[in-house]
Amino acid sequence: MTTVAAAPPSLARLLAATPARLAIGRAGPRLRTKTWLELVADHARARDAVTSEVPPALVRRLGLVEIATRAQSRQDYVRVPALGRELGRGALARLRRCRHAPEVQLALSDGLSSAAIVTNGATLLSALTRELRRRRRRLGTPLFVRNGRVRVQDEIGAVLKPEVFCLIVGERPGLVTAESLSAYVIYRPSRRSAEPDRTVVSNIHRGGIAPAVAARRLADLIDEILRRGASGATLAAAHEGAARETRR
Amino acid sequence: MHDGRHAAAAPHPRPPATLVRLTARVHGRSYRFGSVREVLGRANEPKSGDALAGIGARSHLERAAAKRVVAELTLEDLRAHPVVPLDDDEVSRVIDAGVEERTYREIRGWSVAELRDWLLDDATTAEAIRATSRGLTAEMAAAVAKLCSNLDLVYGARKMPVRTQARTTIGLPGRLSSRLQPNHPADDPRGITASIYEGLAYGAGDALIGINPCIDTVENVVALLRLTADVIERWRIPTQNCVLAHVTTQMRALEAGAPMDILFQSLAGSEAGNTSFGITVTMLDEARAMIHERGTLRAPQRMYFETGQGSELSAGAHGGADQMTLEARCYGLARRYDPFLVNTVVGFIGPEYLADGRQIVRAGLEDHFMGKLLGVPLGADACYTNHADADQNDCDTLATMLAAAGCNYFMGVPAGDDVMLSYQCTSYHDGATLRQLLGLRPAPEFEEWLAGLGLMQDGRLTARAGDPGIFTA
Numbered sequence: 157m158t159t160v161a162a163a164p165p166s167l168a169r170l171l172a173a174t175p176a177r178l179a180i181g182r183a184g185p186r187l188r189t190k191t192w193l194e195l196v197a198d199h200a201r202a203r204d205a206v207t208s209e210v211p212p213a214l215v216r217r218l219g220l221v222e223i224a225t226r227a228q229s230r231q232d233y234v235r236v237p238a239l240g241r242e243l244g245r246g247a248l249a250r251l252r253r254c255r256h257a258p259e260v261q262l263a264l265s266d267g268l269s270s271a272a273i274v275t276n277g278a279t280l281l282s283a284l285t286r287e288l289r290r291r292r293r294r295l296g297t298p299l300f301v302r303n304g305r306v307r308v309q310d311e312i313g314a315v316l317k318p319e320v321f322c323l324i325v326g327e328r329p330g331l332v333t334a335e336s337l338s339a340y341v342i343y344r345p346s347r348r349s350a351e352p353d354r355t356v357v358s359n360i361h362r363g364g365i366a367p368a369v370a371a372r373r374l375a376d377l378i379d380e381i382l383r384r385g386a387s388g389a390t391l392a393a394a395h396e397g398a399a400r401e402t403r404r
Numbered sequence: 405m406h407d408g409r410h411a412a413a414a415p416h417p418r419p420p421a422t423l424v425r426l427t428a429r430v431h432g433r434s435y436r437f438g439s440v441r442e443v444l445g446r447a448n449e450p451k452s453g454d455a456l457a458g459i460g461a462r463s464h465l466e467r468a469a470a471k472r473v474v475a476e477l478t479l480e481d482l483r484a485h486p487v488v489p490l491d492d493d494e495v496s497r498v499i500d501a502g503v504e505e506r507t508y509r510e511i512r513g514w515s516v517a518e519l520r521d522w523l524l525d526d527a528t529t530a531e532a533i534r535a536t537s538r539g540l541t542a543e544m545a546a547a548v549a550k551l552c553s554n555l556d557l558v559y560g561a562r563k564m565p566v567r568t569q570a571r572t573t574i575g576l577p578g579r580l581s582s583r584l585q586p587n588h589p590a591d592d593p594r595g596i597t598a599s600i601y602e603g604l605a606y607g608a609g610d611a612l613i614g615i616n617p618c619i620d621t622v623e624n625v626v627a628l629l630r631l632t633a634d635v636i637e638r639w640r641i642p643t644q645n646c647v648l649a650h651v652t653t654q655m656r657a658l659e660a661g662a663p664m665d666i667l668f669q670s671l672a673g674s675e676a677g678n679t680s681f682g683i684t685v686t687m688l689d690e691a692r693a694m695i696h697e698r699g700t701l702r703a704p705q706r707m708y709f710e711t712g713q714g715s716e717l718s719a720g721a722h723g724g725a726d727q728m729t730l731e732a733r734c735y736g737l738a739r740r741y742d743p744f745l746v747n748t749v750v751g752f753i754g755p756e757y758l759a760d761g762r763q764i765v766r767a768g769l770e771d772h773f774m775g776k777l778l779g780v781p782l783g784a785d786a787c788y789t790n791h792a793d794a795d796q797n798d799c800d801t802l803a804t805m806l807a808a809a810g811c812n813y814f815m816g817v818p819a820g821d822d823v824m825l826s827y828q829c830t831s832y833h834d835g836a837t838l839r840q841l842l843g844l845r846p847a848p849e850f851e852e853w854l855a856g857l858g859l860m861q862d863g864r865l866t867a868r869a870g871d872p873g874i875f876t877a
Contacts, residue, residue, distance in 0.1 A: 167598070167876040174588055174595025177819035178602045182870045185606075185836040191819060195796065198821075199828070202790035234755050234791050235452055268791050329790050330826030332589075 175332050195331065202329035205271035206234065210302070218278055220264065220300040221254060223247045223312065227303035234268075240305035243312070251315045258296030260288055260378055261318035265304035267338075269326030275335040276367050280324060280360060283371035291375060306340050306354070313345025320378050320387070321345045327358065336361040339374055343387040352389040355381070424481045428472040435469035440477065440485035444543070445726035446470035447550045449766050453714045453727045453757030460726070474547050475517035482543040483512070487725035487733075493675040494685050499541050499736035507539030516547045523548065523560050523777075530563050537564075537779040542673070542736035545774040546729040557769040558809040564776035565810055568744045570665065570703045571642045572610050572847035574812050575781050580844035581813035582835040583745070583783070584609035584643075587824035591618045593631050599818055600635055601872035606832035607839070607860055608816030610850035611745055611783065612666060612708070614646040618824055625649045626662040633663035633700070639875070642849035644701055644744075646708055651683060651691050658698045666744060667695040668708045673733030676721030685740075692741055705744035710785070711735070712749045713767050714757025727757060728767070732774040739780055745813070746780050748772070750802070751788035752827055761798030764788060768802045772811055783813035787829035796820060796828060803830050807838040814838070836865055 163171055163179055171178050180191045187195070207230050215222050224244035227233035233240050243251075262284065264277045281298065288295060296318055301308055309323045320343055327336040338358040342349060355377060360370040381387045384394050426437040437443040445459035447470035454460030461467035483503070486496045514522070522528055549557065567575040574581050586599030596615060603609050613632050617624055625647045632645035644665035647654070651669040658664055669688065672678045678685075695706045711734040713727040722730060731748070738746050748771035751764040758764045768784055775782035786802040788794035803814055820831035838844065845851050845863040854860035859869045868874065 164873060164876060167601075167873050170594045170598035170601070170876065171872075172594075173592045174598055175823045176586075176588070176595065176599050176602075177821060178598050179872055180819060182606075182833060185833055185840055185865060187819065187831070187833050195819060195821065199790065199795060203795075206791045235759060236456065237756055328826065330823070331790075331821045331828065332823055332826070334790075 198331040201271070202331060202334045205269040205326070205329045205334040206230070208270050210266050210270045210273050210300070214274060214278070215300045218281065218298070218300070220298050221250055223250060223299050223301045225301065225303050225305075225308055230303065233303040237305060240303050241307040241311070243308070248315065251312060254297035254299070254316060257317045259294035259319050259382070261296040261299075261313070261316055261321045263299035263301055263312070263321070263323050265301040265308070265323060265325045267304065267325035268328040269334055269336070271329070272326035272335045272337045272361065276337055276361055277324060277326075280337060280367040280370055283368050284322070284374055287371050287375040288378065291379065293378070309340060309342060310345050310347055310349045313342070313349070314347050319344060320381050322374060322378065333361050333363055336364060339370070341374065341377055341381060341387055343381050343385060353387060355387045355391055424485065425476060426473055428469040430465055430469045430472060433465060433469075435466055437470065437473060440481060441487045441725055443470050443473045444487065444547060444550070444729050447474045448726055448728055451713070451727060451757065451763050451767065452755060452759035453717050456756055457717050457722060457726075459724065471551060474550055475515060477516050477547065478512065479514050479516070479519065479540070479544050480512040482516075482547055483508070483541050486541065486543055487729050488674050488723050495673060495675055495678070495733055495737050498685060498740055499733060502736070502739060503541060504538035507536060511536060511539050516544070516551060519544070519548050520551050523563070524556065528563070530565060533564050533777070534779065537777060540778060542732035542774075542778065543729060545735070545777045546732040548777070549728070549732075549770050549774050552773065554766065554769050554805070557773040558805050561773040561776045561809040566776055566779060566781040566812070568705045568781045570644045570701055570705060570744050572644075572849045574611050574745070574847055576848070577810065578844060579847055580807055580811070580835070580839050580842075581611040581783070581847050581850075582608040582816040583612040583614050583813055585614060585616065585815045585817050585822065587616050587817070587822055589618060589824045591624060591628065593627070596628070596631065597635065598872065600632070601875040602818055603816050603832050604639075604641070605859065605870050605872050605874060606816070606836050607846055607854050607865060607869065608832045608835050609641070609643050610847040611813040612644055612646055614648055614666070614668070614708070616648045616825060620649045620653055622653055622656040622660060625653055625657040626660050629657060629662040629664050640853070642847075642853050648710075651687065655691055655694055658694055663700045664695065665699060665701040666706055666708045667691055667699070668710070670715075671709050671711050671734045671737055672716050672719070672721065673730030673737070674716050674721050674723060674725070676723065677716040677719050677730070680719035680721055688741065703744070705742055707741045707743040708745040709734070709738045709741075709743055710747055710749050711738075711771070712753050713771065714753040717757065718753065728770055731771055732778070735775040735778045735780045735782075739778055743781065745783060746775060747783040747785050747813070748775070749785040749787060751792060751794060751799075752785065754789055755792040758792065760793035761788070761795065761801070764792070764794055764798060765802045765805070769805060769809070772806055772809055781812050784811050785815045785829050787815070787827055789827045799828065799830060800834070803834055803838060804841075807842055807844065840864055
């Protein structure tokens with residue numbers, strides 16, 4: 157077995173700059189047992205994040221109204237993307253009981269990582285809610301969308317008609333983290349909305365953008381979207397235009 | 405777009421319209437298919453993407469019947485019925501115009517079954533296959549692969565070596581190369597350098613040092629090209645550099661004077677798919693002219709393409725064609741550019757298109773076989789994402805089979821875990837292991853360099869190998 161000697165300072169500085177698994181040595185040409193078992197454990201965590209359910213008890217504890225999509229299992233959800241974009245049984249009736257036409261609609265969805273919702277979703281949602289209340293925003297009934305894809309935002313938006321909709325979704329897990337969230341923010345979503353209409357903040361987890369930091373950033377973004385009446389590519393273009401004005 | 409149409413529109417002699425037989429009887433049941441395109445889809449081994457598109461077989465027996473129909477199609481039938489019509493699609497026109505007519509005339513009456521038997525025949529040499537290759541279209545390569553078992557695909561591809569040349573020679577029999585892929589989630593130059601040193605210490609990097617950038621801007625691409633060119637120059641490494649940004653970003657970087665050896669782009673197998681990637685044939689023609697004019701490498705082959713089954717369907721650009729045939733058409737398009745490297749990123753697309761390890765392994769073997777048959781220097785990114793029902797064991801299986809099949813190169817990533825793209829593929833360790841397991845060596849120029857540093861002796865890693873500290877001491 158070959159282990160790598162304690163790295164000299166010049167190498168240590170390089171190694172410290174990356175999360176990649178380096179200077180890990182070898183057993184013959186293969187990985188050492190320790191490295192291999194770490195990879196096995198990290199992959200197991202990622203797979204469980206994809207295949208497991210967000211506990212209904214958590215949804216209740218957060219006071220969220222649960223909305224179903226047409227994907228009835230995690231396997232359906234992963235294999236057939238269209239199912240996760242459409243509203244499932246009973247969803248419409250539940251949405252009609254929610255607050256109509258709020259200023260800001262918030263929702264969590266498991267996406268590809270239930271672990272991200274369990275670990276960081278609650279923290280982000282409560283921090284964002286506090287931040288928006290402080291700014292006196294009129295909030296909708298908070299939702300949990302089970303087996304949801306990003307475009308389900310347009311279906312829900314068409315019913316609830318919020319000014320701004322922020323959907324917080326579990327990202328596809330990697331081996332470094334399985335607990336990362338993305339927030340998709342859109343101005344006046346409808347069935348005619350497309351991908352470029354959304355502004356995305358991704359990499360929200362403890363080792364990336366911390367949930368508390370993300371909550372402030374999202375609240376600022378929502379303020380700006382409401383002020384300019386635009387999100388996504390239109391908002392970015394408005395930004396560039398403003399930057400040009402300033403330079404003049 | 406209209407320029408692309410013009411660029412690709414060479415006159416092509418149309419084969420006479422023939423009556424194609426699209427029926428078969430299997431175990432007392434009759435099956436009838438509506439078109440060549442339909443039967444090619446139904447003949448595939450199970451793939452979730454074909455099911456998603458509604459074009460895969462609806463029963464096992466239907467699949468068996470479809471394979472029988474495909475076996476009896478002639479090569480002429482397949483040329484006359486590309487899965488996307490010539491009038492609608494510049495990829496179809498590029499491939500058709502590239503057919504060597506003299507070679508095609510000799511084989512156009514062969515059935516697909518005859519082509520399969522001929523390829524596998526003991527009397528058929530690598531040279532004979534190479535000579536025949538230019539008479540084939542992508543649909544023919546896909547059709548014959550649909551009649552092959554996994555071991556047929558391994559054994560057949562082994563008979564089709566495709567050699568390319570830059571600072572290193574890739575694809576020689578008895579050699580296995582690797583693309584060193586030192587990605588970083590924020591493109592940090594120190595982190596990238598650390599990953600390069602680790603890879604070199606394991607003998608990785610003879611095909612390419614190629615970074616997938618996190619930030620697709622000209623400034624960043626220029627910086628990463630300088631970083632890799634500096635490492636190559638400082639250690640006098642016989643290899644080449646590449647930063648896998650969009651082709652237009654790379655062209656701006658070339659104009660800005662960046663030291664670029666190899667120019668990269670992802671390809672799709674239909675014009676609509678390429679439109680979704682933001683490319684046209686005209687744009688690729690211009691890119692090739694520019695890398696030959698301004699690139700730092702003095703070699704005839706300077707382009708690199710990545711492909712993968714399912715990207716057309718993912719973009720809603722499949723036009724009713726199956727993902728495997730569309731993949732073969734990527735190689736048909738690649739052929740126009742005489743590329744240095746081409747690889748399928750087979751398991752990256754996700755479970756909607758390749759559901760599990762079994763489907764990923766199958767697709768990887770198909771892609772390598774089809775590419776080599778079309779004369780393209782196929783390597784492979786044997787890989788999977790964490791939402792697919794697959795794991796590192798599947799990656800091991802595919803890489804081992806492909807190494808036995810004579811695959812030109814694999815990716816080399818620290819411990820197989822790409823911390824930028826968040827997927828898993830082959831590690832630096834895997835490249836070294838496959839070489840030692842199967843008696844394969846790095847590219848000859850690179851092997852000499854490794855031996856000079858004392859990292860390799862007689863084609864095996866030395867005790868010194870595996871320590872990145874040798875490059876910082």
